Amino acid sequence: MRIALLARAHLGTMAVLFVLALSACLLVAGLPRAMQASFDEALRRSLVSAPAVQADLTVSVESRSSEEDLHERGQFDARDRRWRQILPPALRPLATGAGHMSAKTTSTPVTGTSGHTHMNLGWLSDADRRVDWVQGRAPGKPSTMRYEGATIPVFEVGIVADALPELGFEVGQTKMVGENDYAALKIVGAFKAKDPRDRYWSHNVDILQVVKAQTPGSDELEKRITTLIPDAGLTALSGEGRNLSYHWILPIDARAASALAAPDLQAAVAEFGRVAALQSTASPYHLDTGLSKLLGDFLAEVATAQTVTYLVLGGLLAVALGVIALVVLLLGNRLDQPLSLARARGGSLRQVAGAGALLTGVAVLPAALAGYGLSFLVPGPVLPIVHLGPLVVVVAAVGFAGARLALTHRTPLHERRDDVSAGRPSARRVTLEVLVVVLALVGAYLLRARGASQDPFLLLVPVGLTLAAALITLRCYPYPLRLFVRLAARGRAAVPFLGLTRAARARSAGVLPVLILLPALGVSVFAAVISGGIADTQRLASWQQVGAPIKVTSNVEIPAASIDRIRATPGVEQVVIAQTGRVQVGYGAERAEALAVDVAQWRRILDGAPISVPPLSDGALVSPELRGRGTFEIGWQSRVKLATRGVVESVPSFFTQGKFMVVPLGVLTRPAPNTLLIKGDVSPDVLARLVPSATVETQERALSAIQDDPLTSTVRWTLLVVTVALGSYALVAVVLALVIGAAERASAVSFLRTLGLSDRQAQRLTVLEILPMILVTALVGLGLGLGLPFALGAGVDLSSYAGGLPVGDYSLDLLVPALLAGGLTTVAVLGAYAHTAISRRRNLGAVLRVGDLS
Template identity: 30%
Template sequence: MSAKAVAPWVRTRLRTAPGAAGALAVLVLLTAYLAGALPRGIDGYEDRGLRHAVASAAPENSVLRLAGPTPVNSDPKDPDPGAALRPRAMERAYREQLAAIPAPLRADTGQSAYGVRTAEKVVAGSPLDSWLPRPEGLPPRFLIDSRSSLTDHARLVSGRLPTMKADSTSHTAEAVVTATTARALRVSPGSVVHVPGAGGEPLAIRITGTVRPLLPEASYWATQPVLRDPQLVPVSPKPDDPHYWYAGLLLGADSAPALLEAGGRPELYADIAPATPAMNARQLDGLATSVASLEGGPALAELRRLVGPGTTVSTELDAVLAGYTSVRESITPVVAVATFGTATVAGVVLLMAGGLAAARRTSELTLLRARGGSLPGIGARLAAETAVVAVPAAALGLGLAVLTVRGGRLGPALLASAAVAAVSCLALPVRAMAAHRTVRTATDRDDLVRVRPSRRRTVAELTLLVLAAGAVYALRRRSTAAGSDSLVSSAPVLIGVIAALVLVRLYPLPLRWAARPAARLRGTVGFLSLARAGRAPGGGVLPLLALLTALTTAAFGGSVLAGVADARERAALYTTGADARIDSVMPLPAGLADRVARVGGVARVTAARIEYGVELPSGDKAAVIGADPAAYARLTADTGLGTIRADDLSARHGRALAAIASPKVAADLGRGAREIRVAGYRLTVQVVAVRERTPAVPRSDFLLVDAAGLGAREPTTLLVAGTDLDAKALRGTVTPARATAQAPTVQIRAETRRRLIDSPLQSGAEGVYGAAVAAGGGYAALALLLALLRGAPERSALLARLRTMGLTRRQGRRLLILEALPQAVLAALGGALTGWAATELLAPGVDLAGLALAASPSTATAASALRTDPMSLLVPAVCVVALAAGVAATQAWWTSRRGSVTELRAGDTR
């Protein structure tokens, strides 16, 4: 090669083939965008899932509850013993407590609160308070709280806010109550409540006004719900014990020192709500460490130094974080399967693009080598001309990924896009250097039928086989619920790779077998197509690898998505037992079933009487269900939950009622007639059948009998069947205009199913999974196109020559289609078979509960096992064959339009 070129190599090559350069730029741009968007998308849904998990947890579980002794003023210059409880001193101490919270945990100061409150319920039993309501003869009890920032979280409804500056010796204070408390306890501005004092003299609390919470469900109020809404509390857990009112009194900030001499063991407290917007999934370990430090580590020691030696910190935030971690660890391996498959197919397509470019320039590179060009020199020039196109395209793809996918880290996206750029730049030079490592003046035939695998290739294939077997064994043994690594997540990809290598070895055999009888046929199209298919380049393993990997990933992914949908449907059914259910603790109103039956979309209504907590002979509890045998049998047939026959339920066995029971109840009652006590009366039953579940109580042990044999027959539950239920009309029919605590509840199956995907962690992971599978399918189609384009010039020239010898357009189209079909059919059948095998092999180790459900104990048992989805096997396979035939037919049509003269040029060696 000359040391001085007439024109720069790179510019000359780009100007010579601008179409190829533009196609490469588009391919690299798209691949770099997907590679950069994937890790950012995963980071995004994991971050949103963590914030949702903390924000959706009950505030009393997520807040940090700090409690300590009330401070004593030790300053001899200040005679006020309650000086430490004055607003400024309390705020200063609170700021010090917030500073002691270890990073990365941060406080949401807008929903946090601090102050002084009574740790025990204070009884208002003074004769002066006889006007307070006593529903069952017991005086009310109060939580007295001097809470910070009350004016920021409540709106004054009547009266005024507390303004009196009380101290520990005044025995008087001012407070406000919420409007609901005022209605329940019949207090109003001007009312005075007396509570016991520590020294014997009662503390008189004057009610100055009523307030309404601005955000009653937020942490400020929900941490102590009694401050917002009064509660009827039983004296003990026994069901027949009397109840008393328990309500909250909100003292003014200047009245806090008055609690020093009050009863109820006053304590200093801080309810610190975590700042969820500042959380991200990479901080998960740090957040757990911070919570542990606050509960019993260095952070707690620091708080005790600031507040007092008896300070405690309690929270359920660590359980919330552990629940999120468990769900994420079960989701990540499933998503990684699709990620590995798509990455493999994309990498193969980039290599195929380099191989296509190297094949198109075989003559040019052979001539350069024959004239003394060195391999490093040729490789460097090819890498430079590719880098000029690939590197800017990859940078642009990364930039688009950063702009369109917000919230993720830049580092992983940068590494992924850089890997795409590196593969794109090296594919052409490495392929060219491997093909032209020796100087040749002519290229040898490299037919797929004639090629013989080398020993190195055999060793590599056996190594991959061992890796695939190890990955499948590890996944089946450990399950995705136990976490994953790269080898386990790549199991479906490795299965596809092994299948591709096996099919490439077996592919020549059917071609040889089919070519012999085809040669004896009268027509020439069949024999020519088979001969042409056998003369395909021997490097056809890459397109076959891309197709099989994509088809395996698509089949596996489709099966995963089908299993997820099935698990959600089953979990929703296990929750409601029908398309909708209406429950009540009391008997339902007469005629309600008829009114419900007239609601739009309702097809059938089944009434049932359910008695919960019935004691069995063993001491265990179960639900006893009474229903009409015929109606309930139809319901079980519709839902598929424990299908029964009406005759079995309506049969009598002497004095005993026929009963259908869950396995545990059946084992407890035995085979003979047994007597149980149901709602105050005795019932003799005999178990005649056993079912795992039943629609009335699908998640608990049960005993099902004919409602005619029950002493109380009024239904407490309605099970509704129907499609497209009008949920609003159904609730309007069931719920009275003025709802009470004992009003019937309505559950809609469709709404329950939607709630199962409420977590951004699950919906985001499912979206990424589906996008990865779709991208893999797109790359598989592109791989097929690249494989067909590699031989397109030669097929066009062949078709032109045959046209000059009398081949018709129809025969030419048939020839190209039949030539393309063997490899496409092989890939389709192999992909469908490999996808089925991968699903069956890996199903025992794939846990869909985390991806499908909201990870609650009530729905975890409904998780569906991974099963093969026929549509996910057939549709991609059919698309591959249709695409191959369509491309071949298009090429035949285009070649016939161009004419033979254009294709047959003097000196053309195609």
């Protein structure tokens, strides 16, 4: 057959097929690339935002004897080269940066402080590039001295300048450390970090600041500081008499990280730890890193994102293929006469089916290549689906065209009876359909019962529910229409009866749009509901993180003058002072976190917010761990007896677990506020200048931080794109449903026009024939989309994208469903009127053949 001639004759249909195939291939190939690019960005941001001590690889070993001591830099360098040699291939691209090495002692008490002050010794391989000496000088070679009848080493050390006043030390002092094996530490200089915000200091926070810890069984704090010694100090540093460990840090370059390689990285980290341990001689080498946990947490978040996005992308692909099938069906209908003629003249079934498939391929194949090529404009790695998606579209379109024509023209001069609307389904088919519905319901129940999980079962359940809804709709669709037909038959008007009768007797071509509209509406509404649920939970999480529109916290008391200045700042509406602290419960060693605040004022600040706190005028609100105590006593500035007035699971912005309580501010003898809860429109920078020692948090910033996460943005962006695409495909399906039945509808209207049917009646007839299918499918699709989030239940854990809170409160927002349903109805009505207007201009002789009226 002459394919070019057929293509020119049906150019409009071919163009529609080309556009639909192009859009489908671009979406199915481009969206996964964009998603994967965002996954890579999320992984990199996760590694960069995590402290370096967690993300980097640190090989450590303890020295327990003089034979295991390392006294020269060359010994450290040799081992550093060894660690890089044994790095697994998957880790090498990430560990190419220059690292550093260190030697540190731990738990080295200052003599005479009863273990409350510790001065440890530390050597950094690149200290000269990391610090500036602001007092005294850099330390030099160690020496010796006599102490209690023994010769002990004297280390020249440097100490961070901020620690001097906190510890009560001065440059030039000599401190004795140790309890048995003594050493003297002579403070010869004080330093400051060149860049204290550098990730490097995450590994050496003990050098840059005083580390404080609660002494067990006491209210006193232990203070620990690690001092710096030079390369020469290694000669006298030994693990024989003190706790000494050596460290080799291999920094991770997040720019080389890839989400696709994350599982291999996890395995590589474990392998590196195993191989490093094999290098041990006396004391074992061990790998210290939080990289495996970071990767594990990331993979868990990605698994959820992939489940949600691939679920909606799968629905998008299915709907796109369905719409393409409708166009192929339309093309086949228009090819019916020439192909029937060719078949009657001796053409083989292979030639007829091949001609239709080839004509479809002429439109689909270039569109697939164009969509595939355009997808490479989308940044991101090339996944297998990028290649397979367009291929699936081409094979499905061409295969459907060939198979349908082969079935239609399997016998020459095929005839179709117009007086039979549908055949009775066989018992086998009914049994199969019932089985599909039962399995879908059982699958949904099992999914809710077992909770969150990431496996193919999670993807099959929504597909099964959609298929079950479509089957039920197809089977039940004619019955309510037949009831309306009976009611219409009792009236005198013929148009309602004829229109509803034709709708109830719709053929498979008229019912096929149901299979496209239902998943299109279901998945698009599901995506809109999920997106709305994430947005609402994100807002709730931001309020729970901050606890007020603005929160100001300080490690020390906020002066009353600063509070007055904040109250007088333009834009500030209300300021609530609060104090947090750790209190003694009873007279024993039990401790609990406490918050003293005027709860009534706090509740006024939270008016209209999605969070609240119970009212409290006296007594205390306690955590579940402190429930059942009735009246109890606490020690906080003074001894206070409090009655339990309620139990709270958490306190927004302050406590989420453990032992805690909320008490009125009046229980304090002299409130020393360290927290301010502020309502108003004021810049956080202004508040930060008014209270330099404080940290300022806002609910808006917290919400922005949650929303700006790459994974969160990807999920919401993908849901938005899919919603728009599915809505567009649904509209196209409605238009195609009108076009596919246009010829048969025109013939019927033409018959009725010979009997006196007016143009207005013809319009009403067309609307009544089309609208029931649209409305029923729209209602079922909307119900399916609104019910899918609840049907899936805990099977989809979206807490990673909502600030850690579970997304379960899917509020019934009918805006998007109403827009979709309204759009479909409008298109159907407009299409009916357009069809009637076109049919009116046709000559009856061009529609009715000789003998049609006999």
